[in-house]
Amino acid sequence: MGLSVKESEFTTEDFERFAAKVRTDLTALTRLLDRPGFGEGEPSIGAEVEFYIVNPDLRVQPINTEIAASAQDPQLTVELNRFNLEYNLSPQAFKGTPFARTEQELLGAIQRINRHAAPLNGELVPIGILPTLRQCDMGAKVMTDEPRYHALSNALIQQRGEPFSIHIGGNDVIDLEADDVTMEGANTSFQLHWRVPAHRYADYFNAVQLVTPIALALASNSPSLFGHHLWEETRIALFKQSVDSRSPNHRTWKHPSRVYYGNGWARSAWELFAASASLYPPIIPLMSEEDPMAVIDRGDVPELAELRLHHGTTWPWNRAIFDHTEGGHLRIEIRSMPAGPTAVDMCANGLFVIGAALAVLEDIRHLTSILPFHYAEHNFYRAAKYGIDADIIWPHKDQVQLQDTPLLNVARELLPRAREALQRTAVDEAEIHRLLGIIDGRIQTGMTGARWQRQVTESFSRSQTSDEAFKNMLSLYMSNQKTNTPLHEWTLSS
Numbered sequence: 001m002g003l004s005v006k007e008s009e010f011t012t013e014d015f016e017r018f019a020a021k022v023r024t025d026l027t028a029l030t031r032l033l034d035r036p037g038f039g040e041g042e043p044s045i046g047a048e049v050e051f052y053i054v055n056p057d058l059r060v061q062p063i064n065t066e067i068a069a070s071a072q073d074p075q076l077t078v079e080l081n082r083f084n085l086e087y088n089l090s091p092q093a094f095k096g097t098p099f100a101r102t103e104q105e106l107l108g109a110i111q112r113i114n115r116h117a118a119p120l121n122g123e124l125v126p127i128g129i130l131p132t133l134r135q136c137d138m139g140a141k142v143m144t145d146e147p148r149y150h151a152l153s154n155a156l157i158q159q160r161g162e163p164f165s166i167h168i169g170g171n172d173v174i175d176l177e178a179d180d181v182t183m184e185g186a187n188t189s190f191q192l193h194w195r196v197p198a199h200r201y202a203d204y205f206n207a208v209q210l211v212t213p214i215a216l217a218l219a220s221n222s223p224s225l226f227g228h229h230l231w232e233e234t235r236i237a238l239f240k241q242s243v244d245s246r247s248p249n250h251r252t253w254k255h256p257s258r259v260y261y262g263n264g265w266a267r268s269a270w271e272l273f274a275a276s277a278s279l280y281p282p283i284i285p286l287m288s289e290e291d292p293m294a295v296i297d298r299g300d301v302p303e304l305a306e307l308r309l310h311h312g313t314t315w316p317w318n319r320a321i322f323d324h325t326e327g328g329h330l331r332i333e334i335r336s337m338p339a340g341p342t343a344v345d346m347c348a349n350g351l352f353v354i355g356a357a358l359a360v361l362e363d364i365r366h367l368t369s370i371l372p373f374h375y376a377e378h379n380f381y382r383a384a385k386y387g388i389d390a391d392i393i394w395p396h397k398d399q400v401q402l403q404d405t406p407l408l409n410v411a412r413e414l415l416p417r418a419r420e421a422l423q424r425t426a427v428d429e430a431e432i433h434r435l436l437g438i439i440d441g442r443i444q445t446g447m448t449g450a451r452w453q454r455q456v457t458e459s460f461s462r463s464q465t466s467d468e469a470f471k472n473m474l475s476l477y478m479s480n481q482k483t484n485t486p487l488h489e490w491t492l493s494s
Contacts, residue, residue, distance in 0.1 A: 010151075010285050018285030018306055022277050025307035026270070028292035032301065032328060033270055039198025039329045043094040043425075046331075047102055047350065050079060050086045050188035050339050051110075051124040053117060058474050060130060060137050061122040064144060070116040075109070080149050081142045081185030085113070085124065091193075094354075095426030099347035099435060106343045107484065125478060126346070128222025128235050128338030129186055131453065131470040135226050140180050148284070152313070153181045155283035168237045170230035170385075186225065187235040188339040190346040193321065193331045194354055201269035201320075201330050204357065207364045208318050208332050209262060209376055211356035213383035213392055214411050218442050219349040220387040221338040221449030224457070227466050232387030232450040235338060236380075239315070256280075259315045261377040265368045269330055272320035276311050283313050301328035317380065336380075341449045341477065341487045348438035348486070351427075355418030355436065358425070363397050371395040371402065383407060387450055388442075411443050441488035449487050453477065456492055 032038055055061040062082030075088045087109050092098035110124055117123055143149055163177040196204040220232040231237055240259040256263070256279055263275055286309060292302035303324045311319070321331040337349050360367060371393065379392040390407040415436065422432045442448055453473060460469035480490045 014285040014287075015282050018282050018287060018310075019277075021287060021306040022282070022310050025292055025302075025304040026274055026277060028296055028302055028304060029273060029307065029322065030270055031293075031296050033198060033268075038327075039201075041195070041326065041329060043197075044091050044195045045094055045098050045102070045350065045354070046091040046193035047089045047106075047346075048086055048191040048193075049089070049106060049126060049346065050084055050190075051126055052130045052188060053083045053085060053122045054125055054130070054132070054474075055121050055123075058132050058471050058478075060133060060142075061117075061120070062142050063117070063120045063122050066120055067113060067117050067122060070120075071113055073109075073112070076113065078144050078146065079185060080144060080152075081138075081182055082144050083137070083142065084185050084188060087113070091195075094195075097428050097431045099351050100431055102350075103343045103347045103484075106346075110343070123478075125474075126188070126190075126340035126342075126481065127474075127477065128188060128220075128233065128340065128449070129225055129238070131224055131457070131474045131477075132467075133186060133226060135176065138178070138182050138186070140182065142185070143180065143182050151284050156181055164241065166238065166241045168225070168228075168230050168234060168241075170228065170234070172228040172230065174225060174228045174230060183241075184239060187222070187239050189235065189335060190219075190337045190339050190349065192334040192337070192350045192353065194334065195329055195331045198269065198330045202266040203361060203364050205266045205269075205272070205318065205320065205332055206368050207357040207361045208334060208353065209265070210360055210364070210367060210371075210395075211353060211414070212318060212334070212336055213376075213379040213390075214356060214407060214414060215334075215349060215353040216336050216380065217383040217387045217390055217407050218352070218411060218439060218448060219337045219345075220384075220451075221340050221453070223450040223454045224470070227470060229454065229457075231385045232448070233336075233338065233384040236317075236336065236384035258313070259317075261317050261380050262373065264373045265376075269320055273307060273311055273322065276314045276316075277307070280310075280314050282310055284309060336384075338449070340481065341452075341490075342481050342484045344435075344484050345438065345449070345487050348435040351422070351432070351435040352415075352418060352439045355422040355432075356414050358421035359414060359417035361421075366397055367395045370399065375402070379407075387448055388446060408443065408446075411439075415440060415443065438486045438488065441486060445488045447488045447490075452487060452490055452492070459492065 053061045060083035064078040064082050064085050077086045092101050163179050166176050168174050222233050222235045225234050288305040295302035301324045317336040319333040321333050375393040382390040388408050391404040392407050394405045394410045456473045457469050460472050
């Protein structure tokens, strides 16, 4: 969705032509994947971090276009809502200290952007859902005025035919309706890109799918919405419902939600793209001039712009990415982790999920054969709801029967294996020790961003109104965040 979109209204013929071009792109992708040596190369990482912008009163400040215009940074982009920005970090070779380089770049970017935000009474906050966000802050008035967002909103509303329904359980259930997709913008995340070998793509992707619930629970940082105490990772439920274009009154076959965990264990990279094309109707039918077959015939790599655009309007929590640059390659976009609390915490989350995936990689075909996929999906939603208190179904190579296991026990067992797997890569031992030490710290203390937010808010609530408690908690969060001290070392009082 980072592509430039100039219009927001389309005809039936536009959609038909676009769908046909997507099918051509899929055929072209088959030929590319069969090309000897395609997608081979050194592993690398990249990341995107989404931010809230707040004013001095710690309420949302809808000034993203003004900040972007002032900063003139090509790596900074506006997001769906006017109080959100996204920073695209530089790709890093997966050797030496890739996450230390990412961390320093991110810290520098935050400082730079804040210098442009300050004269506009704005400041960036990396946090899954802003604790001081109010329902009155949402709605069409806060949508960033760009054609791609209007096109997205129009298409999803038209497909649904009625308001979006948000229902999230928890300690304090929330039930509401939204007339547009701006509720999606309440979620901010840390999205990690991992370049992996094309010839083993399905194994790497399945390994990430298997371990994502553990990483999500340990990274959880979104325990509330509009003053309601909800899931440890409320974003997971909110994102799915806020862009669910399926009509509840549809009496015939309907496509699955556009936000989903998966449709089964992957058998190939190609099927992940093919499934998104076959399961979801197009919503932004922009056409390119490219003839992908002609590009392949002359030995080059096509852009496959239509396929990439369509795939970018489906939101699996782990998404296959095709990139035509550098001779063409494939990445896994790990999308479920929240923004925050600190740059170093996000980098620790990133290294852990890669290490955990590498730890299970060699056994992944056995593990996926004994764990039906719907249990992996079950694990993901348990982790989102209950965080580190979740029980999950975890497969073991020598296991006879599946059973419920405390997620924290799995994390304790997986962490040293992730460390060993990373030691077999080109990443420096000091990087592994530093960042996995942060994950170990969270496991030992039982403290995550979500837990810290919840406990501090509850502590303030004993002598303050709910609004004051959330605001004072956020103030303390931001003070800690600016020091880049890992979350598990934060105290629970000011």
